[in-house]
Amino acid sequence: MSSTQILVIVLIALVVIVLVGVGWYLMRRQQLQRRFGPEYDRTVAEGDNRLAAERELRQRERRHAELELKELTPEARERYTAQWDEIQARFVDAPENAVGAADDLVTQLIADRGYPTDDYAEQLDHLSVEHARTLGNYRDAHEISLRNREGKATTEQLRQAVLHYRSLVADLLGSTDDATHDSTQR
Secondary structure: OOHHHHHHHHHHHHHHHHHHHHHHHHHHHHHHHHHHOHHHHHHHHHOOOHHHHHHHHHHHHHHHHOOOOOOOOHHHHHHHHHHHHHHHHHHOOOHHHHHHHHHHHHHHHHHHHOOOOOOHHHHHHHHHHHOHHHHHHHHHHHHHHHHHHOOOOOHHHHHHHHHHHHHHHHHHHOOOHHHOOOHHHO
């Protein structure tokens, strides 16, 4: 074999290795985008660069894997559904109280599923792995709840908070939004 043929073979091998590496990298990126959805975009936008954001998301997956999450019993699921229905009904007469109760219920539900609740940022990171589609709703609802505690939330914002909490409750209970009743839309 001539040195030119060897050089061509080496170059072809290098090109194949680079293409496989790029393909693997793009596949991992697509997996993160599918798993985290809007949370992927938010993390990339808030991060220094895409690689650092993707590294953070993979770290979240590793930390999440260490949690001992548990499914709710059918009785607990029914209890949470009944409590949620009560909160929505309470909204009509006392929206401020309903939003506070919704925030408390979501925190308890998250804890009962096995997620840590001591640190809000850590809680969001853990929830982002399996509940990324509704995490933006939780952030928005929690922010409104904080404004509510300061007396700075409008009734429309409180209604939005309850709707946002509703989507997270449904997600955590493993149901759809249609499965929860919505007295806030009446």
